[in-house]
Amino acid sequence: MVALPSLAELEAAARIVYAALPPTPQYAWPLLARRTGCTVWVKHENHTPIGAFKVRGGLAYMDRLKRERPHVKGVVSATRGNHGQSIAFAAGRAGVHATIVVPHGNSVEKNAAMRAFGAELLERGHDFDAAKEAAMALAAERGLEMVPSFDMDLVMGVASYSLELLRAAPDLDTVYVPIGLGSGICGMIAARNALGLKTRIVGVVASGAPAYALSFAAGKPVATNAAETFADGVAVRGPDALALDIIRANAERIVQVGDGAIMAAMRFYYEDTHQLAEGAGACALAALLQERDLMRGKAVGLILSGGNIDRPLYAQIIGSGA
Template sequence: MRHSPISLADVEAAVARLAPHLTPTPVRQYPRLDADIGHGITVFVKHENHHPTQSFKIRNGLNAVLGRSAPERARGCIGASTGNHGLGIAYAGRLTGTPITVCVPVGNNPEKNAAIRALGATLIEAGARYDETIAECRRLQEAQGLALLHSTNDPLVVAGAGTMTLEYLRQAPELDALILALGGGSQSVGALTVAAALRPSLKVYAVGATGAPAQYESWRRGERLEGQASDTFAEGIATGSAYAFTFDALREGLAGFVQVTDEAMRAAIRDLLRYTGNLAEGAGAAGLAGLRVLAPQLAGQRVGIVMCGGNLSLAELRRTMDTP
């Protein structure tokens, strides 16, 4: 892919770094889910929620920390997150003895905050929106001389995300399409890079939240938007900007991009719990919500979705289960 910011070799190097620390997550099929989706579609579900931090972003965080030099790790690393990236780098910090600071928005998912602290990271709440949190993170990074672990604009992060698709294709080489939640774009760009090198016929679709349209509108207009409004319970895709490192690859490579409502993601959480016995967070259910939109045009195909995160707060679980 012409505009990919990483290569297949970068992804393979990430596989080598992660292999001693992570086991492959399962890919499963659920006949009741196939029947529900209809259109002759065979659905494959990759359970990234089975990682130690219940999210694919452990791949990103571990690769970002393990790929840093020893002096950088000794000084410490910092990142901004709504939770799952923070959990990934906190886990990596505990594994390697690297001091980690994680900046999160004020009012962030309390369970994610507690889990980050439990892994030994310093957690700082700053900013009402994620973009404001990033600004504070950069200020602290410069003031304290820390290594910045950006959740998107980092080749090690995106290469770590790419290991998921490389693993997925080895487990389910027959896939025709892959539908992925899109926040910053590491998961999608990793997938596009792997697909371009190994399975050019594989189509990659993105799913965003209607309440956080910055990435979708950037893709639709062909220009990178920043500082846009964001209002969705799915914090993993509550993105107010498109990012320089991933934008060109997304614009060039995606086969399509759909938006889904919070209500559709809540329905998908309930469906995934019903059919798979697994609890997804909002972003973790976005793939299924997007598949419902895309199903007519994917009729008869073998489609992969990813339960990319399972860190739903108790408060959001109650709201989701109480919704008709």
């Protein structure tokens, strides 16, 4: 059994986060309730300085790095965008140079945001996993600290959003959380357990990137040959072993949702709340709609994990459908 952070440890990490940003809101939206047949609380992680929850983890990670290795030469990490923005934002505050590796064809607007936060941006490989391999090679070549996309410091930082949501709405029956490499859902698990709540936690992946769902079912890491989804925040081919252990021991289930359902959920977020959700950010709503009959009449939390999507793609999605 993996030892999870205590409430005191989570609150200490939250204090680091709050030195840079305030808590984000959570609202119960009546039109979403009408659409889904249940009370729906949305955690708005699209309201952070980088437009995504990942900033919390970067701040906690960089705080420990600067305390334990104050003379670190620099950091490098791989990303599809939000993790890279997090590291760039936190590194800039800490006075540390950040190099971020993205795959070719990555989001133009996310790339621009990372550069604006001061990162050196490099394009390597055809997808996230290939970019990660390039980042690891660069760390060895330049003597840089490799920042992983899953780490317990990251988990403790992002758990602050879960503490906020679960304290504001402690009677939630179920919370749906999108899974990229797992820091968000593991942070939710850590917060739920530390608060002693019985809230069920359901992970969500894209059906075109089902590695975590396959691994959850198999009881061991199962990688896929491709991650074919427009929702770049969940486009992962291989699960993290530690994250998988935590999820398997504590989550209720993992739901797969198709790209069409994710796009529809993005439109519903706009129609019902006038909030912009990126693909990964809309996965939780897509899963709730898929399980609407199971959840009818219950109180449900949805993690809107981010709102970073290129304008032309968002315009295409928001303008399509009924």
